[in-house]
Amino acid sequence: MQIGELARKTGVSARALRHYEDRGLLIPERTSGGYRDYSEEDVTRVAQIKAMIAAGLSTATIRRYLDCARSGDHGTTLEMCPDLRTELDLIAESLTAKQAHLRDTQQRLEAITLFP
Template identity: 70%
Template structure:
């Protein structure tokens, strides 16, 4: 299938699909005319990529662990490949620290906004 059809089926823009290819996350074959030709497996792969991005993983991290992604009846999950647990724990810690920073800034804003 061509990029437009994959985009329609996955809800991802052709630009994003090209970005995934540039990052080594998708590897379509090329037709003799030079067009990208995607398989049905790429539909699943795009869903896995989107789920990992939504969880806060960057493309370099996704590239390292994309083979650990599994798709099933309950959506996308990650098989705990070597080193993946440590990466996910590190990501969770960074997110927690960011939430704490946001809470602190909200408190500072409330103090600044108090009428005296």
């Protein structure tokens, strides 16, 4: 299938698909005319990429661990490949720190906007 059809099937723009290709996440076959030729397996791969991006992983991280992704009845999951747990823990710690910072900022904002 060509890029437009894959975009329709996955809900991802053709531009995003080309970005995934540039990042080494998606490697389509090429027709003799040079057009990208995607398979049904690429539909699953894009779903995995989308799930990992939605979970806060960068494309560089996804590239390292995309082979750990599994798709099933309950969506995309990750097998704990070597070093993946450490990387996910670091991301979780970063998110926790950002949440604390946002809470502090919100409290300071509320403190300066209270009227006597």
